[in-house]
Amino acid sequence: MPKHLVSSVAEIPPGSRKIVEVAGRSIGVFNVGGEFFALRNRCPHQGAALCTGQLGSAVTSKGPGHYEVDRSGEILRCPWHGWEFDIRSGQSWFDPEKVRVKSYETAIAPGSSLAPPAPGLVPGPYIAETFPVSVEESYVLVEV
Amino acid sequence: METPNPPLIDCDVHAVLPVFEALLPYLPAYWREQVEQTAFKGPVDPWYPPGLPTAARASTLPADGSPAASRVGLVQAGVLDAAPHPSFAILNSDCAVESLHNPDAAATVAQALNDWIASEWLAKDGRLRASIVVASQFPELAVREIERRADDPRFVQVLLPVRSEAPYGSRNFRPVFAAAASHGLPVALHYGGSPGNPPTPVGWPSFHVEDYAGVTGVFQTQLISIIAGGVFDEHPALRLVLAEGGFAWLASMLWRFDKNWKGLRREIPWVKRPPSDYVREHVRVTTAPSDAPEDPAQFASAVAQLGSDEILLYASDYPHDHGDTFAAGGWDTVPAGVRRKMMSDNPRSLYRL
Amino acid sequence: MSKATTAATLVDCDIHNAITPAAVARHLPERWRQYHAQFGRRITPGDFYPKATPMASRTDSWPPGGGPPGSDLAFMRKQLLDAWPIEFGILNTLITIRNQYRDYDAAMATAANACQIAEWLAPEPRLRASLLVPFEDSELAVAEIRRHAGDKRFVQVLIPSRTSEPLGRRKYWPIFAAAAESGLPIGIHFGGWSGGHPISGAGWPTYYIEYHTGMNQTFQAHLISLICEGVFEEFPKLKVVFIEGGVAWIPPVLWRLDRSWRQLKAETPRLRQLPSEYFREHFWLTTQPIEEPPEPGQFLEMVAHLDMDDRLLFSTDYPHWDFDSPDSALPSVLPAGLRQKVRRDNARALYGFA
Numbered sequence: 001m002p003k004h005l006v007s008s009v010a011e012i013p014p015g016s017r018k019i020v021e022v023a024g025r026s027i028g029v030f031n032v033g034g035e036f037f038a039l040r041n042r043c044p045h046q047g048a049a050l051c052t053g054q055l056g057s058a059v060t061s062k063g064p065g066h067y068e069v070d071r072s073g074e075i076l077r078c079p080w081h082g083w084e085f086d087i088r089s090g091q092s093w094f095d096p097e098k099v100r101v102k103s104y105e106t107a108i109a110p111g112s113s114l115a116p117p118a119p120g121l122v123p124g125p126y127i128a129e130t131f132p133v134s135v136e137e138s139y140v141l142v143e144v
Numbered sequence: 145m146e147t148p149n150p151p152l153i154d155c156d157v158h159a160v161l162p163v164f165e166a167l168l169p170y171l172p173a174y175w176r177e178q179v180e181q182t183a184f185k186g187p188v189d190p191w192y193p194p195g196l197p198t199a200a201r202a203s204t205l206p207a208d209g210s211p212a213a214s215r216v217g218l219v220q221a222g223v224l225d226a227a228p229h230p231s232f233a234i235l236n237s238d239c240a241v242e243s244l245h246n247p248d249a250a251a252t253v254a255q256a257l258n259d260w261i262a263s264e265w266l267a268k269d270g271r272l273r274a275s276i277v278v279a280s281q282f283p284e285l286a287v288r289e290i291e292r293r294a295d296d297p298r299f300v301q302v303l304l305p306v307r308s309e310a311p312y313g314s315r316n317f318r319p320v321f322a323a324a325a326s327h328g329l330p331v332a333l334h335y336g337g338s339p340g341n342p343p344t345p346v347g348w349p350s351f352h353v354e355d356y357a358g359v360t361g362v363f364q365t366q367l368i369s370i371i372a373g374g375v376f377d378e379h380p381a382l383r384l385v386l387a388e389g390g391f392a393w394l395a396s397m398l399w400r401f402d403k404n405w406k407g408l409r410r411e412i413p414w415v416k417r418p419p420s421d422y423v424r425e426h427v428r429v430t431t432a433p434s435d436a437p438e439d440p441a442q443f444a445s446a447v448a449q450l451g452s453d454e455i456l457l458y459a460s461d462y463p464h465d466h467g468d469t470f471a472a473g474g475w476d477t478v479p480a481g482v483r484r485k486m487m488s489d490n491p492r493s494l495y496r497l
Numbered sequence: 498m499s500k501a502t503t504a505a506t507l508v509d510c511d512i513h514n515a516i517t518p519a520a521v522a523r524h525l526p527e528r529w530r531q532y533h534a535q536f537g538r539r540i541t542p543g544d545f546y547p548k549a550t551p552m553a554s555r556t557d558s559w560p561p562g563g564g565p566p567g568s569d570l571a572f573m574r575k576q577l578l579d580a581w582p583i584e585f586g587i588l589n590t591l592i593t594i595r596n597q598y599r600d601y602d603a604a605m606a607t608a609a610n611a612c613q614i615a616e617w618l619a620p621e622p623r624l625r626a627s628l629l630v631p632f633e634d635s636e637l638a639v640a641e642i643r644r645h646a647g648d649k650r651f652v653q654v655l656i657p658s659r660t661s662e663p664l665g666r667r668k669y670w671p672i673f674a675a676a677a678e679s680g681l682p683i684g685i686h687f688g689g690w691s692g693g694h695p696i697s698g699a700g701w702p703t704y705y706i707e708y709h710t711g712m713n714q715t716f717q718a719h720l721i722s723l724i725c726e727g728v729f730e731e732f733p734k735l736k737v738v739f740i741e742g743g744v745a746w747i748p749p750v751l752w753r754l755d756r757s758w759r760q761l762k763a764e765t766p767r768l769r770q771l772p773s774e775y776f777r778e779h780f781w782l783t784t785q786p787i788e789e790p791p792e793p794g795q796f797l798e799m800v801a802h803l804d805m806d807d808r809l810l811f812s813t814d815y816p817h818w819d820f821d822s823p824d825s826a827l828p829s830v831l832p833a834g835l836r837q838k839v840r841r842d843n844a845r846a847l848y849g850f851a
Contacts, residue, residue: 046822052557061413064315064374068413079557080820082407082549094406094418197760310700311707343698344718345711346691347662351764354663354721357757358698360750361714365697368710373703392749396799399745399788401710407818408549408706420791435753437802445798446749451791467760 002122003141009108010137012036015073019051020125023144027051027104030087032074037087038142039076040102044092048080050101055087105143111135151231153491156334156387156430156459157223159237159265159274161186161257162214170256175249186253187240191336193352197465204463212463216268223462224271228487232497233462234300235274236334236387237261242281242305243338250279254289258299266298273495275303275332281339283316287323294327300495301330305337306362306389313366313373325379330428330494333366335359335388363389364397367427371401374414376426383494384427388461390435395449398423424452428494430459431486433466436474444477456486457494506584507823508844510783511686511740511812512577512624514588515552515567516612521592524608524615532601539595541690543701544659546708550818558816566816570621577815578623581823584841585850588617588626589655589686589740594633596661596692602631606641610651618650625848627655627684633692635671642675652848653682653738657689658715659696665719665726673732682736682781682847685719687712709819712786716742717750724754724775727767736847738781741814745788748802751776777805781847783812784839785821793830800835809839810847 006020012031019028019041026041028051041051058071075093076085084093090103112135114121121141133139161167164186168176178184192199200212204222213219223233237257244250254277261274276293278286286302293299302324304312312320312333324331342348343355343362363386376382398420405419415422436443447456468474475483491497518537522530550556552565558576560569567573578586592609594602606629613626628651630638638654645651654676662668664685676683695701697711698718716739729735751773758765758772768775782805790796800806813821827836844850 046820046825048555048822049557054556056410059410059413061416063378064318064414066414077556078407079555080818080822081403082410082818084410092406094409198757306699308699311697311702312699314700314703339700341698341700342694344663345694345696345698345715346658346660346664346718347694349663349718349722349725350666351725353757353761353764354718354725356761357750357754358718358721360753361711361717362698364714365699365702365707365711368707369699369702372707390749390753392752393746395790395795396745396749396788397710399790399795400713400743400786402791403786403789404706404710408709411549411704411706433753433756435749435756437748437752442748442802445802449790449795449798465760467756 001143003107003120003143004122005114005139006125006142007140008137009140012140017051022142025144027142027144029106029140029142032087036106036108036140038104038106039085039087039090042101043078043080043083044099044101045078045081045083048078050076050078050085053077053079107141108138109141111137111139114139150488151492151497152228152487153458153495153497154223154230154233154460155385155457155491156432157219157233157235157462158213158464159219159235159261160211160213161237161239162210164239167253167256167260170259171252175252184249187243187338189238189240189336190338192464198356200463201465216265219462220269223460224269232271232273234495235261235265235272236303236332237274238277238303238305238334238336240338241277241279242308243340247279247282247285250282251285251289254279255292258289258293262296262298273298273300275299275301277303278320280304281309283319286320290320290323290327290329294329301332301385303332303334306333306335306359306366307337307339307343309339309341311365311369313369313371313375315373318375318378321375321379321382325382328381330383330385332385332387333363360389360393364393368401371415371419371422372412374412376422377414377416382426385457385494386427386429387459388430388432390433391429391431391450391456392435392446394423394429395446395451420451424455427455428457428490429455430457430461432459432461434468434474436468440474440477443474447478447482453482453485454490456482457491458487506582507811507840508850509577509583509586509813509815510810510844511785511814512586512588513567513591513814513816514573514613514617515565516590516592516609517564517568520612520616521605521608524611525604529601529604529608533605537601539597541593543693544690544696546705548705553818554816555818555820570617573815574621577813578621583623585844586624587652587848588613588624589684590627590629591688592629593690594629594631596633596690599631599634599637603634603637603641606631607644610641610645614650625650625652627651627653628681629655630672632656632669632672633661635668638672639675642672642679642681646679651681653684655684655686658685658687658719658742659689659691661692661694663718663722665722665724665728670728670731673728673735677732677735682738684738684740685716687715687741713742713746717746720750720776721754724772725765725768727765729775729779730767730769735779736781737779738783738810740783740812741785742782743786743788744782744784744803744809745799747782748799777808781808781810781843783810785812785814785826786819787821787826793828796828797830806835806838807843810844811840
């Protein structure tokens, strides 16, 4: 599947995100501790802009009164009804097998490999006249 | 006597105190004197005002004017030896113990009531089993009474009134569930209760019919609380019985609760599965009243919406009259397999009979 | 947007405009402005269940220009009124009537209604509003209803579902009389503070999920009370809308109530027909938060059991977190004709938008 250049790495520092339009889809691109993840910006429940939701921890419990917190910033909560999705896989928390949001492969590529657009790389929002790719920067690609 | 094969169990039959003084032989000396000399003549249970059509079917009223179901012979004639000929009947008795603010009065009355049931009912007919009445508003004392009865196999469940001062899933009530679970006893929430707080979120209704029809809201509160509080997560073997509150309200409540859980589960992270899963595994509901609609097809779909044929428990609710009886054929549209389970398999599995 | 009459348009019967303290203050007389600033923010004792999100709102509904969700009309247009083909939207302002100091309650209701007119209804012709009243004081409530008599932009009288008594009780009857006389339905909307009663019939629950899942219990108490007290014999023209209670819980209540009443009708000699008949004659229901059964067929069964196709009113509850999206909240199995009634025609008929 074609890879789309969606952002410079610098534009999405760790802990932040960017919403992009790629191939007719709204996609949220997240930087979690230097790793990038991309999810469809559409909750499978009622279509909310999922990727604008709060990022939180995975909350588990061994029993009433116990709260275990892990993987800070890796659980995405839908801004509407609060469904939780694992940012790494797109799986919902409450039913990982049957309820998920589409997740996309990402990759980082140095500017030197991208300008002008390399074969197999579909021009994305950054390949436009006003946003030239720089060989000194790295870029985030999303496969859609 | 005809014994149905497999055995059929009636899961809600009442043993009614004829008068509070019937407990005098079972009270310690101090309390006997209190009853004889003070205004304390036992708690008053307002939930079936005598004389109401719902309080007793006409056929259950003894000729001598004593209350319906007030002695074992009446229950033998009216339940055990009558259609549909149950092999066992579970006695639920109560006398508004939870209305007593004095903890010692509450614990003493509960103990005396259980002693009365044991000697004047259970000892008289091997087909009878009973629920343990406890001072539900004082968890420590309730635990003590459970411990006292736990080794008597004729006591098969712990009884709580559905109305309480705080929902039963609240943290400080946990020891009661722990005690029941440790002895393999189901806990039953039964229509009734006089804790002192209003039966609705908006205060006190004017009419009895409002209390009576509206009590399903309290059953819902309790069930939601018990699941949300993690009672079943802490006690995976525990079973909960909802008695005499109907069941038609359950499916739509679970649609709401499951939906909410998906987005709100972080507040109660010990609840790891949808609430409806817990209900299918842990909760059983008696069939009287059925609250059936006029249309039998609608009734059949209400039963099917429960999503499990292991939830229902047959009950006559003798001597109460809810205007619908099993014998009237109201259950004919429900598949035979479901009816057999509710009359036999489900209660036998629950009470290990 | 013009008054489109295509099948695609809809009426949103529950929108929450947030009237901030500053906005109310703009419309309060000086004496009450001072009181409001100093004493007005008393909390509601006991009723503290932190919502899953700030202001119980969608986390994407905070206006970029500042202010809480629902406080910015321009942003409400962007996220709601213009995002879907909404022909009319009905505001249910949730400014809390404190339910303690009656004169203050009355002043706040009057100010909130004035604010609605000036800052919401005047600039946005698609909006209609519910009239806030100090509902625990029927004399003051009736005065507020009379103050706005004839202003067709107020389409109903708003009472929150947590009241200090079940709503069928006599103390509320003058409000029903005034509403019926004005041709206004009573809109009972989830929320409020019931003067200290715990939020359930078994005391105070622990968690917000219990609070939310138990929402129908307040509506149930009012349903039973309004009918059993004979309110609809006294006020045969009165209409009642349950707003934000969901719908699927109703058929079992009607079954039980009919059965109970058949046996116990001696207690309520004023009633001449089954409770369910009163209900179907006098009540409307907004759909949100819509229940989601595991099988679509069960939703259709529920609709059939409810038998109120002409009484269902679509609502979003924007901007709250349990928002129902106009695109996807109503299950796809709903037949097209019923869908159009729910999305538009029933509301047009009830509120006179035709």
